[in-house]
Every structure is written in structure tokens, then in C-alpha cells.
Amino acid sequence: MTRQANMIVDKAFKVAEVDKRLYGSFIEHLGRAVYDGLYQPGHPLSDAAGFRKDVIALVKEIGVPIIRYPGGNFVSNFFWEDSVGPIEKRPARLDLAWATLEENKFGLNEFVAWTKKVDSKPMMAVNLGTRGIADALNILEYCNHPSGTKYSEMRKSHGVKEPHNIKVWCLGNEMDGPWQIGQKTMEEYGRLAEETAKAMKLMDPSIELVSCGSSFRDMPTFPEWEATTLEHTYDYVEYVSLHQYYGNRENDSNDYLAQSDDMEDFIKTVIATCDYIKAKKRSKKTLYLSFDEWNVWYHSNAADADIVKNRPWGIAPPMLEDIYNFEDALMVGLMLIVLLRNADRVKMACMAQLVNVIAPIMTDAKGGAAWRQTTFYPFMYTAKYGHGTVLQPIVNTTMHDTAKHDEITDVESVSIWNEATAELTVFAVNRNLCEDVQMQIDVRGFADYVLKEHIVLAHSDLKATNHSAKESVGPAFSNQSKLEKGRLTSLLHKASWNMIRFGKQS
Ligand code: AHR
Numbered sequence: 001m002t003r004q005a006n007m008i009v010d011k012a013f014k015v016a017e018v019d020k021r022l023y024g025s026f027i028e029h030l031g032r033a034v035y036d037g038l039y040q041p042g043h044p045l046s047d048a049a050g051f052r053k054d055v056i057a058l059v060k061e062i063g064v065p066i067i068r069y070p071g072g073n074f075v076s077n078f079f080w081e082d083s084v085g086p087i088e089k090r091p092a093r094l095d096l097a098w099a100t101l102e103e104n105k106f107g108l109n110e111f112v113a114w115t116k117k118v119d120s121k122p123m124m125a126v127n128l129g130t131r132g133i134a135d136a137l138n139i140l141e142y143c144n145h146p147s148g149t150k151y152s153e154m155r156k157s158h159g160v161k162e163p164h165n166i167k168v169w170c171l172g173n174e175m176d177g178p179w180q181i182g183q184k185t186m187e188e189y190g191r192l193a194e195e196t197a198k199a200m201k202l203m204d205p206s207i208e209l210v211s212c213g214s215s216f217r218d219m220p221t222f223p224e225w226e227a228t229t230l231e232h233t234y235d236y237v238e239y240v241s242l243h244q245y246y247g248n249r250e251n252d253s254n255d256y257l258a259q260s261d262d263m264e265d266f267i268k269t270v271i272a273t274c275d276y277i278k279a280k281k282r283s284k285k286t287l288y289l290s291f292d293e294w295n296v297w298y299h300s301n302a303a304d305a306d307i308v309k310n311r312p313w314g315i316a317p318p319m320l321e322d323i324y325n326f327e328d329a330l331m332v333g334l335m336l337i338v339l340l341r342n343a344d345r346v347k348m349a350c351m352a353q354l355v356n357v358i359a360p361i362m363t364d365a366k367g368g369a370a371w372r373q374t375t376f377y378p379f380m381y382t383a384k385y386g387h388g389t390v391l392q393p394i395v396n397t398t399m400h401d402t403a404k405h406d407e408i409t410d411v412e413s414v415s416i417w418n419e420a421t422a423e424l425t426v427f428a429v430n431r432n433l434c435e436d437v438q439m440q441i442d443v444r445g446f447a448d449y450v451l452k453e454h455i456v457l458a459h460s461d462l463k464a465t466n467h468s469a470k471e472s473v474g475p476a477f478s479n480q481s482k483l484e485k486g487r488l489t490s491l492l493h494k495a496s497w498n499m500i501r502f503g504k505q506s
Helices: 051-063 071-078 108-117 133-144 150-156 186-201 224-233 253-280 301-310 327-342 374-385
Strands: 004-008 016-017 024-026 066-069 094-095 100-103 121-126 170-171 206-209 237-245 288-295 345-351 360-364 370-372 390-392 394-397 412-417 425-431 436-440 450-460 483-486 487-492 496-504
Touching: 024 450, 051 360, 051 370, 051 374, 066 345, 071 108, 108 121, 108 133, 108 394, 121 133, 133 150, 133 170, 133 186, 133 253, 170 186, 186 224, 206 224, 224 253, 237 253, 237 345, 253 288, 253 327, 288 327, 301 496, 327 374, 327 412, 327 425, 327 450, 327 496, 374 425, 374 450, 374 496, 394 412, 425 436, 425 487, 487 496
Parallel strands: 004 436, 024 066, 024 345, 066 121, 121 170, 170 206, 206 237, 237 288, 288 345
Antiparallel strands: 004 394, 016 390, 094 100, 360 370, 390 412, 412 425, 425 496, 436 487, 450 496, 483 487
């Protein structure tokens, strides 16, 4: 049987405008993300402030418009006051989430300054683990109030005259998780988040708030957690969070790549739960989704457990340093397609994380330059060209079964029409690992468009990785696409990520 995928892409079938914050990322005080990642005073590639210039260049290249900070699990015992003011006066603290020593040499104001250097914006999380309403208000006042109050004047005394005006705030992190410092029951979190949100909006009504969802889809309390907590927070927040990591733990690549269907199912269930609460409250407001932690994470699990058990309280130990292979890049491409297809409700998403910690960008631990992991490429291209209106794909593709998933499509895809630049971009992953797929796309609705390029990420070895000295997995131009009379035919190589771009002839 010839493997096939047939699609019709038309301007009339609009899903939604892509919110550029769908391409967000995340920096946590964890491992070498901050220290030896963004910040390394004395490194030959660092600037006067200690920021790594090579890292800044790669972060700009990958393109992340919003970055969540400072955690993650770290935030649940974060004392923000320790991270501001003269560096030499800042105290060192034990980070209980990751069993490391946090020296607070890089903190809130350094992070905001750094986001400006990478053309991004901060998304701040407050500590609802060991702290509560008063401290959420204090940090908000420090960050967003112009002057004349205790914490705004404290900020000014730290040399930051203008308020940071941070727009997006997360109400805690993974508060349902037993691993979380200050874990809460649904009722406890719902009430605390409701009152914190109410008070934060009284102080600054312009902010947007994210209510904490389940830590992942298989949590025993999912989706009851969402239903119960949103009963409390619905009127005060704009988003509910989703977190999910995947991995090829059983070394079954077929089944691994089918897991992006689970992500879609997760999103649909959260949407249904939000809409249930909307109906229950007779509310006119629609809640949106912030998928603010997603990625592949499993390669480093054993090494991390060893560090925590046998070498705790180190400074910036090499934790969560997953080295990604080619199939992980396919998985990241698939997850991005799922996020885009749900762009009507998923408005923000953060690939977790950005540098050194489960990251597309790594720095060489021996002092060399920063380098790109395999997963860098699908993210970078999607973040660069995935802007405009998502068009409803009408796809008919051959299917296959995997160990735990039935009727898995060979091809996963999404199309985005950027009216402003007159470009149409199709992202497609052939997740059939054994056979190429003949793809046909009817683009007759874009009569004046020509084929611009077909970029492919393919490799004969699913386990191929990149390193500081050698890039084995990288993008290439494909000559396997042809456009004739409004119909595109493309050969999608088995196990490949593809980007096909059309545009008006210049
Ligand atoms: O991103 C790593 C960790 O994963 C985060 O700290 C936590 O929120 C999640 O469990």
C-alpha cells in the first residue's frame, strides 16, 4: 500500500490567530540553566553584566517572546527579596526542590534585564507553596508599582527606576504534586489562589493570571483538580496551566511518537472542564490555556536522582541535561503541531526549558561555546514562520497502530496563513518510521502563491544526537515538493519533520 496524506488548505476554514506567546519558554533556577547558562561572569563570551553573549544570540535565533521564571518547583520556596539588591549582600539559601545551594547572584532584576537583551518578556510565578497573599502582593508591588511605596521605593533603591510592568503571573506551580514544597489539596489551592488573584488584581488590574492546573494528565486527581480549583479562581484568572513531558522510556519509537495524540486529548479535556465551569457559573467569560511546561524529558532521570541522593547541595550541578536525539526532535515538532491546531484556546505555551536544563540550547561545561540540540530546529522554524491564522486542516492520511495506540495517523500537520506577509506555511511530520508518504495538498484557494521552500529534518538514525563539536542533525532543503495548478505533491521521508512554505511571487 502506498502511504498517503491528502489535504485541502483554504482561507475560509479559519481556526484562530496564533498568539505569539505560544512560542514561550522557561528558565528555572535549576542545574546550569542560570549559572553557567545565561549568566557566567568571567567567561570569555560573557558581557560586562556576566550574560553569555553566545547564549543570547541563540535565544534570539530560536525566538521566544515570553519566558517563565523563576520556577517550576523552585518557586515554591522562593524568597524573592533574597534575589534583589547588592549582589554581595544577598544570602545563600538551600533550594529544597532540587537539593542545591542557591547563591542568589542572579535574581529578579537581572532576569528582567536579560529578557530585554533577548527581545522577550518575563512571565513571573509567585510562591504559593511556603508563602501566600502578602508576599505575592509584595513582589507585584516591587515589580509593577511606579513609586512612593515600600517595595517600589526598594526597587528604585536597587537602581531600577522604572517599573518592570510584568503582565503575566502564575499563581504557584504544580500545587497538586506530592513533590511540591507546600503541596495543597484542591480546596486549599482553590481558595488561596482565588484570594491571591483577587488581591493582585486590586493592586494591578492590567495583569493576566494563570491558575495552576494538574501537573500532568495522569495525575490521579486530573481533571477533578481543574474543576474544583477553577470553581474558585474562574472569575479572577485568564488562563489555566497545563504541564506535560514525554519520553521514549520503553524504547518503542513508534509508540513514543504516538504520544502527541495524548497531548491533544489532554488539551481537549482541559477545554471541556473549563467550559463546564463556565456553564456552571453562567459565565460569559471564556478561559484560555497556558501550556506552560511541555517538552521531552527522560534521558537524564537516573543521573539526576544520583546527584540528589549522593551529592546534594552543590552549586549549579549538571541536572536535567537531556541530550536530545533525532526522534526527540520529531516529538517536539509533533507537540508544536498539536499546540497550533488548538490555537483557539491555547494562547500561551512554554517549552521547558531554554538553556542547559531539558533545553534546546546547551553550553559546553568545559568552557566552550553554546550549541544547538536537535530539538532547536523544529522549534526555531515554527516560532519563526508559525504566525497568522491557523487554517482547519482537512486531512486524510493512512494510519498505523502502535503498542499502546490504535489508528495513529502517518502524517500530522497544520497550516498557517500569514495574511500580512502573504505566506502560507505547512508543518508536517511523517511519524511512520518505515515508509515514505506521498502528500498532496490542494491549495487552489491560494492561486497567486508559488512554492518557496521545503525544509526537512531527517536522519537515518533515530538516536543521532548533536554535540558541542559536531552537529549531526540539522535542517536541509528538500527538492521533493512540486506545485502544479494549485496542487502540491510532496514526498515526506519516513520519520521526518517538514516545513513547506508558499508565498506570493515577488
Ligand atoms: O521543568 C522541570 C520541572 O518539571 C519543573 O520544575 C516542574 O514544574 C516540573 O515538574
